[in-house]
Amino acid sequence: MGQNPNLWLDTLSPRLVAKRIVKRQEILRSAAAAFRRTGYHGTTLEDISACLGMTKASLYYYFQSKEQILYECHRFSLEMLLDRLSQVQNSQMAPGEKIRALVKHHVNIMIDELQASAMILEIEALSPALRAEVIGRRDEYERGFRDILAEGVESEEFRGHQTKLASFAILGAINWIARWFSPAGPASAEEVGETFARVFLQGLRREEPPQG
Amino acid sequence: MGQNPNLWLDTLSPRLVAKRIVKRQEILRSAAAAFRRTGYHGTTLEDISACLGMTKASLYYYFQSKEQILYECHRFSLEMLLDRLSQVQNSQMAPGEKIRALVKHHVNIMIDELQASAMILEIEALSPALRAEVIGRRDEYERGFRDILAEGVESEEFRGHQTKLASFAILGAINWIARWFSPAGPASAEEVGETFARVFLQGLRREEPPQG
Numbered sequence: 198m199g200q201n202p203n204l205w206l207d208t209l210s211p212r213l214v215a216k217r218i219v220k221r222q223e224i225l226r227s228a229a230a231a232f233r234r235t236g237y238h239g240t241t242l243e244d245i246s247a248c249l250g251m252t253k254a255s256l257y258y259y260f261q262s263k264e265q266i267l268y269e270c271h272r273f274s275l276e277m278l279l280d281r282l283s284q285v286q287n288s289q290m291a292p293g294e295k296i297r298a299l300v301k302h303h304v305n306i307m308i309d310e311l312q313a314s315a316m317i318l319e320i321e322a323l324s325p326a327l328r329a330e331v332i333g334r335r336d337e338y339e340r341g342f343r344d345i346l347a348e349g350v351e352s353e354e355f356r357g358h359q360t361k362l363a364s365f366a367i368l369g370a371i372n373w374i375a376r377w378f379s380p381a382g383p384a385s386a387e388e389v390g391e392t393f394a395r396v397f398l399q400g401l402r403r404e405e406p407p408q409g
Numbered sequence: 410m411g412q413n414p415n416l417w418l419d420t421l422s423p424r425l426v427a428k429r430i431v432k433r434q435e436i437l438r439s440a441a442a443a444f445r446r447t448g449y450h451g452t453t454l455e456d457i458s459a460c461l462g463m464t465k466a467s468l469y470y471y472f473q474s475k476e477q478i479l480y481e482c483h484r485f486s487l488e489m490l491l492d493r494l495s496q497v498q499n500s501q502m503a504p505g506e507k508i509r510a511l512v513k514h515h516v517n518i519m520i521d522e523l524q525a526s527a528m529i530l531e532i533e534a535l536s537p538a539l540r541a542e543v544i545g546r547r548d549e550y551e552r553g554f555r556d557i558l559a560e561g562v563e564s565e566e567f568r569g570h571q572t573k574l575a576s577f578a579i580l581g582a583i584n585w586i587a588r589w590f591s592p593a594g595p596a597s598a599e600e601v602g603e604t605f606a607r608v609f610l611q612g613l614r615r616e617e618p619p620q621g
Contacts, residue, residue, distance in 0.1 A: 234533060235450070235533065236448050236449060236450040236451075236531055236533070236534070237448060237450075237451075238447070238448045238449075238450040238451035239448075239449075239450035239534075319448055321446060321447065321448070322448070322451075356611070358604060358607065358608060359596075359600070359604050361596075362596060362600070362601055362604040362605070362608075363604065363608050365582075365585070365586070365589055366582040366604070366605050366608050366609075367582070368585075369581060369582040369583075369584070369585025369586065369588070369589070370577075370578040370579070370581040370582035370585070371581075372581070372585055372588075373577070373580075373581025373582070373584055373585050374577070374581065376581070376584075377577055377581070384571075384573075384574060388571070388574070389574055392570060392571050392574040392575065392578070393574070393578050395570065396570060396574075396575050396578050396609075396612040396613070397578075397608075397612060398612075399568070399611060399612045399613075400608040400609060400610075400611045400612030401608070401611075
């Protein structure tokens with residue numbers, strides 16, 4: 198994942214770097230929540246800095262533009278997804294277990310990180326180059342996910358669904374979590390991940406899963 | 410569904426009423442596509458009228474505000490969903506067949522009507538009264554859907570999933586179609602509906618479905 202060097206890292210002490218990373222995360226979370234409330238186009242840098250008790254000028258120290266914030270929200274989520282994908286791809290798990298691991302991780306990201314909003318934020322608002330990069334990484338994740346479904350169909354663990362449509366069904370259900378999940382509601386991230394993984398694995402598998 | 414009388418209907422001849430309904434539909438479709446491209450907040454009434462080759466003044470003849478257009482987009486989709494729900498509820502179908510019918514109808518709405526965008530449009534932009542109405546109808550649909558899942562668990566056609574989370578998974582997957590479906594792509598609405606219904610029914614059912 199090291200292809201995207203942040204140049205500023207080189208010019209700061211390790212302690213300052215760590216502090217800055219934490220602060221940037223905090224800004225991304227807060228911005229993602231604001232985008233979700235009032236839409237990307239309806240949110241200003243002033244709104245974001247006000248929510249954080251910062252001045253707009255100090256916000257500029259971390260991010261140069263609203264577009265950069267939107268881009269970093271996407272990049273952050275996608276890197277976490279792609280990291281886990283590559284771990285799973287390099288593991289010895291059976292396809293069903295790989296899908297379970299990815300579904301649970303993805304659900305966690307939707308619920309716990311960036312307040313369940315990054316993946317559903319508009320990408321249309323990004324300039325063509327950034328949009329292409331985000332779409333490229335998203336496609337990379339979707340392709341990896343689909344390949345595991347195809348692997349499971351080949352090994353006859355899964356039924357012969359159209360893997361492309363089946364993967365859209367699963368990933369769509371997960372991304373949609375951002376629209377209904379409430380941290381104050383009755384279901385935990387753990388429960389949502391477990392139920393989703395179970396429904397989908399049963400939908401995919403030929404036979405009864407090992408432990409219901 | 411007749412609880413929402415449109416007062417203007419009473420003052421026009423039947424031919425003009427029909428013409429007006431068609432034109433309103435056309436405006437909703439075009440507006441929904443514009444909201445999808447540039448976001449609700451990023452779209453002006455001028456943008457919408459320009460796409461349709463209308464003046465802003467003639468657009469006002471059909472809709473009083475951008476908010477009303479957004480509201481009508483939601484109302485249109487939700488009425489179609491609720492109509493089908495009540496047909497299905499009053500039928501003698503088994504729960505699995507009810508779910509299959511609803512999933513296929515919902516997929517069709519996402520793909521064919523309003524260019525797959527109405528259900529995913531922001532509802533946060535609506536004023537509290539309209540938002541409450543839209544949310545109320547959406548909840549009505551979700552409750553009906555969930556009741557059918559519970560019916561299937563009770564009759565032991567379905568496994569004992571958490572029906573609330575399972576219904577969110579299914580409805581979320583369908584709503585997400587708006588984000589990836591392209592009319593120019595390889596899958597038809599029919600195929601998407603069929604695959605989704607199959608994956609979900611297999612995820613829900615205890616045994617092998619009757620015809621694969």
